[in-house]
Amino acid sequence: MPYAPSQVSFNAAFLSEIKEDNQRLQELLSETEIMFRRIPRHRYSVEQKRASVQRLLKLRDQLALHFALENAFGYLVDVIDIAPRLCNRAKAMIAEHDDLFLELCELIDDAEAALYDEGNAASVVNVARDYFRFLQKFYDHEAAENALLLDAFDSDLGVGD
Numbered sequence: 728m729p730y731a732p733s734q735v736s737f738n739a740a741f742l743s744e745i746k747e748d749n750q751r752l753q754e755l756l757s758e759t760e761i762m763f764r765r766i767p768r769h770r771y772s773v774e775q776k777r778a779s780v781q782r783l784l785k786l787r788d789q790l791a792l793h794f795a796l797e798n799a800f801g802y803l804v805d806v807i808d809i810a811p812r813l814c815n816r817a818k819a820m821i822a823e824h825d826d827l828f829l830e831l832c833e834l835i836d837d838a839e840a841a842l843y844d845e846g847n848a849a850s851v852v853n854v855a856r857d858y859f860r861f862l863q864k865f866y867d868h869e870a871a872e873n874a875l876l877l878d879a880f881d882s883d884l885g886v887g888d
């Protein structure tokens with residue numbers, strides 16, 4: 728396949744928004760991780776439980792923005808245009824956004840149930856365990872997405888086909 732100039736175009740405002748989003752998301756992910764790593768060693772007060780719900784809600788809002796940027800600005804859709812052979816992988820990545828978002832929402836429901844001590848409520852320690860599972864899935868997703876973009880970039884340059 729002959730060399731084709733890049734078909735993906737970005738503008739400066741979009742790049743700046745992506746950069747800010749990534750930075751804020753990374754901060755929230757690691758702040759939440761630190762918070763939950765402390766849980767087995769400390770008995771959580773109501774105030775601490777409330778703070779953990781608030782932090783998870785902030786994370787949920789940032790994750791919604793993160794996925795909206797990826798979906799709406801369509802760089803995964805660009806991947807499909809550039810390299811149709813990667814279509815199924817790109818669609819799977821987009822579907823994972825919904826799965827991950829729903830998983831975080833369920834986790835927040837559990838954290839709220841723990842806060843209000845509802846019957847059969849999961850303990851905060853269980854919420855922490857589920858958060859670490861979610862975190863691993865999210866990082867696996869990000870790694871798969873980066874690998875997909877690199878494959879598409881290779882295709883765009885005529886390296887992959």
Ligand SMILES: [Fe+2]
Binds near residue numbers: 869
């Ligand atoms: Fe993604």
